[in-house]
Amino acid sequence: MPGISKKGLQMPASPIRKLVPYAEEAKKRGTHVIHLNIGQPDIKTPKIALEAVRNHTIEVLAYSMTEGSEQYREKIAAYYSKNSINVSSKDIIVTTGGSEALSFVMGTIMDSEDEIIIPEPFYANYNGFATASGVNVVPIASSIESNFALPPIADFEKLITTKTKAILICNPGNPTGYLYSKEEIKQLANLVKKHNLFLVADEVYREFTYEGREHYSILQEPGLEEHAIVVDSVSKRYSMCGARIGCLVSKNRDVIQTAMKFAQARLSPPTFAQIASEAALETPQRYFDDVIKEYVERRNILVSELQKLEGVKIAIPQGAFYCVVELPVSNSDDFAQWLLEKFEVNGNTVMVAPAAGFYATKGLGENQIRIAYVLEKEQLVKAVQILGEALKKYRDK
Template sequence: MELSKRAREIQASPIRKLNPYANSAKKRGIKVYHLNIGQPDLPTPKEMLKAYHEFSDEVLEYGPSQGLDIYREGLVKYYGNLGIELKVDDIIVTTGGSEAITFAMMVVCEVGDEIIVPEPFYTNYNGFATMAGITLIPLTTYAENGFALPGNSVIEAKISPKTKAIMLCNPGNPTGTVYSREEIFRIADLAKRKGLYFISDEVYREFIYDGLSHTSVLEVPDFEENAILVDSVSKRYSACGARIGCIVSKNKEIMSSVLKFAQARLCPPTVDQLVANAGIYLPETYFEQLKVEYQSRRDLVLSELEKIPGVICKKPEGAFYVFAKLPIEDAEDFIIWMLKEFQIDNETVMAAPGDGFYATPGLGKNELRLAYILCKEDLKKAMYIFQNGLAEYQKLHIGKASS
């Protein structure tokens, strides 16, 4: 007997696959600073947790496949506050942003079709694409120029008869890149001319720094038939375990088809939708404080990285990740070595190896992603360990590349 092609080919998460090494270190009594995963340490708002405690229905019933009306109405208010006018039927609630992305891929693509996506990209896009039976066509961007999008001619060269969509994450995971209004409109214009959908992953919308602003794909005029937005509450409310996301489009044919996918999986989590709905009514000061905190964490990590000779890392403008190119050959080997061999005061650091964020084989081997999701005191310790560990690793590997 043989497993399916998708079972054989689906990628192990580079964010989580090194967990056995971290768990082994912990069993040896070593504290591990987890900079490998985007799990914020800030408390989930009390107003949201209160919704869990106040749920009193005697039966936890199935909810509507498209999501609870009260929550979809809340989302209309949320997006309305951003200047995006929607109707309730433009929104379908999903089980996390992951399901929203998978639904978006499946609704626009046949098996064997293609979606163009800038790399490095959120690693689980690979897994979602494999499950959907489609191919991601990478549009390589580079640390040296801040992972900027290439010109239209480069993008158009990637378009084939099988291309059905262009997908962007804005702000970007893992790069922290924030695409300007001009860039979003440029990609939208290209997608419209070529008859492609534009899937926009906007889960890090609230995490934008240095006075920059976010542009949603839903702000592009006369683009309703092409635009698909995917979203999630995980990051903005520090509620990753709630597993509530949504897919949004004014294209009625898309939403009608997505609803059938939603019906097939029955319904998203009921109580978690009530919790997510409570988040919509948080004061604006919540996000203002969030942004100040994460920008200060970013500045700390960036300043420490800039002290390391040979590291290439442009200042990320959004999200809460730094994607850095290191002066070594194999970042994954370095991370494993840190977890197995290197500690300071019985503490070490874990990061996510960079090659898993690419679709092009061979790229990202000397890159890694650091998530600045710990308090500044812990980040300072973690970066000190990281700096010293990298220096020691380099000493151990001098001359190995040429031997």
């Protein structure tokens, strides 16, 4: 029979979704599965976005512009301006989610076998985008002991070779919830300028920072105009994951012009989703104030409950809505599957994301999981209680 490509065979399975078949089987058995594995917020999508689609007057659902509608891009630029980021509509390409923006970035700035340095743990699909583009991920480990702060710049510099083209960060981080400080961003900026590299920042969680901390975008850093590329999305900001609208932003004209060729190959981003996303930009600040307050409460209660469990270590999130948890187990993949196949408490079990899939270095994260605190507080408390009971039994098996 015909064979599968090496690239296809090397494509990593999602640590977030690969356990879905086991969860579905558990549900068929009548077990209620509490999902801590995926960043799908239960926060309601702003009504203004849904109403924009409901009240449309389109008679022909036509292609939009390849780079996204000019009106929408102008409004995105205005949104950035409110956040002290000075860009124009010409610096923006609307994409089908942040995922497509990342794929465009890989294709635009890197050739096969080129290298991109990424602090780990990192969003698992970065591995997938790199594999699809023939790019090599060069990981640099951050640790739960330092709350996953930026590794020393000297360690980055040791990894730079003639094949290195970029450094990629997620700020605030998925899966860690770590928020890079202004000083850390400046350190990275100096490094990429010194070695003539790109600095790519996935900033989709920009709105969600805690305890008065401010997000500092790489697009705010003076002198980084030719080096900075931002990936963004409406998915988490407005609880619109299904819209699949994101964008690529850079003041580097060569980057935008080249990325446009990749965008043209897929024709255009979805029209209705752009309509909803444009309307979502009118969402009042009180929406975010309420959402942030809710996430802080969820984080606090989750951390408090986890700290009650023996042998568990937690990194305290400063943004986004994830945390990495170290468990007293040797293999969290096995534990996560066991939770779905063989364990329940009064008809309930939990689904978590094993953290090894968020690392590129083999052997790291094997005793860690990622938890997304996107559920109501009562469900989080219940989930941690179940997790605690599971750890007691699993260690005895």
